[in-house]
Amino acid sequence: MTENPIRTERRGHVLEVTLDRPKANAIDLQTSRIMGEVFTGFRDDPELRVAIITGAGQKFFCPGWDLKAAAGGDAVDGDYGKGGFGGLQEMRALNKPVIAAVNGIACGGGLELMLSADIILAADHAQFALPEIRSGTVADAASVKLPKRIPYHIAMEMLFTGRWIDAEEAARWGMVNRLLPADRLLDEARALADHLASGPPLVFAAIKEIVREAEDMKFQDAMNRITRSQFETVETLYRSEDQKEGARAFAEKRDPVWKGR
Template sequence: MDTPFHIERRGGVFEFTLNRPKANAIDLETSRAMGEAFTAFRDDPEMRVALVTGAGEKFFCPGWDLKAAADGDAVDGDYGKGGFGGLQELRGLNKPVIMAVNGICCGGGLELALSGDIILASEGASFALPEIRSGTVADAASIKLPKRIPYHIAMEMLLTGRWLEAEEAARWGLVNRVVSAENLMAEARALADSLASGPPLVFAAIKEVVREAEDMKFQDALLRIKSSQFESVERLYRSEDQLEGARAFAEKRDPVWTGR
């Protein structure tokens, strides 16, 4: 098969562009390849942040490749590491992920976008969960979406399949902000570069705490931190970077982060 995505490494930025004409849909083989790519990003200490987008001007990703399904791809088949699209179930991903949604983002494509930490959308982007119309369930979105946006809006999307245009998606907090199509990647890359120059051990601690504490009571989560039960937090507290941060503040200079 043709290469289903393109990867560019720029400094500490891992830029991933899904590229499966015409619509950037994901079949089993592509999902498995994406899982390998994002696992490599996770495990590469030189890579600090991922930036994910779609090729072309119309589609970010519509999710599952229905043509591949018609040819025999099972909807419950082997999606590979990280589950569908390589990110949703990827364990230990303690690095920031930016989604630059450049067009139609629906079904499993929206679930992929929800796997990011920050979502930027072009003015022409649109979002939906049309699974209801094909008699199936958007399983990951059913779990994630009501926690990200108001319950009634999430349920309307899930139960009716209605579309949100970019501005409405931003109004409900589904995306961070909307930018013009011509500026989308420039703004996303500037954000990625900024994060890549930030403190990787702090980012790792933030991601682990947020992920693990999602379904915990506040006091239980805080007790886990105080009792040294978060590996990334303990690594941060024992790191050279934490000392560097304090020294840089005292010396009124920018810190130099090493991830150690």
């Protein structure tokens, strides 16, 4: 295993996380636990507002589970650490934007990791697949998420057959936000992250909690929870200095200065 499988860089309010495990950026149990600690730190650091997750090199974003490590004794149902596989899939109360910059192949658990982000930018040579069916196992997180993100029949075809799709098809079905030349991918992801980091963090937190909690609710049930003050992030927003600052800035015709409190 690479001594430091995860590289991180702080740029102001942005945390850049790079999965760096040659040759393919596969994730074993130890790497997953490290990623869980990284994203827990991101979640809990009030100075950090946006994260970027990407892979080293230009061939692989992440192929998912490290089968060589599994053959060496890593159990597929072992301890993935905080946030589950890759530190993102089950991270509780992660109310900050996460951008995936998909620099190459994203398959299996790597595609599931990608789907854990809020916004997905992809290099135009990237490829995607869920090949678990060929090894007699299930892409569990993708089985939950993918049919809700792209047309049901396309998601089921990918799950049932394991077929590969290219970046253009992924964009056509709405699996990614947009495609970029490889040499522009990180620059565009950083520009987007900086734009988000300049925005109102308490509003982003409220958006993420509402979207997450309301996913399986009826519309009126979700609205009732908001009006009854049952979303913590919404209540924090409505009682915040930032809420007053937004109104003042609008009245004074100037850009607001967000403090996240």
